[in-house]
Amino acid sequence: TGAASPGPALAAMAAGLTAQGAQILAMPCNAAHGWADAITAAPFVSMIDAAIAEALAHKPRCIGVLGVGATLALDLYGRASPVPVLAGNLAVVQAAVNAIKAGDRSAAPRAALAGEAARLAAAGADVVIAACTEVPLVLGQADVAVPLIDSTAALARATLAAARLPDRVNP
Known part of the structure; x- marks a missing residue:
């Protein structure tokens, strides 16, 4: 670029x-x-390691990733995962993310992302990672037939766990 x-x-x-x-x-x-x-x-x-760790807790044979941009271009999840990773269709996910960024929280981006998650599951993904912070703003577990990992929530949990380590000085 x-x-x-x-x-x-x-x-x-x-x-x-x-x-x-x-x-x-x-x-x-x-x-x-x-x-x-x-x-x-x-x-x-x-964030990548945290989401992969949560996905691996489900013992998947394959992980689906709903992401955009450098996340897919650099294969960040594929490089971090010990199991195969399937990427969502960039055109579909990018259009939904753009809509969400523009303030659209309607059924349209949710349906597009749910459809892409269903396609990934049908292709063999046992778990899907919402690998863009905008995705979970409209897509929830009820919209996906396989476990859905919110990478932002996974990061928050991993950060809190790291802050609780005994060698940390916390106020």
């Missing part, structure tokens, strides 16, 4: 947060994890 890497900016933000006292860092954007290796300022909780 010719765009500059966001890695240096992410590293600078991480350094700024740790300078202000942050002891654990988390980044609630799946796609930005393509440059997470630039973040070395503090312990970093990976």
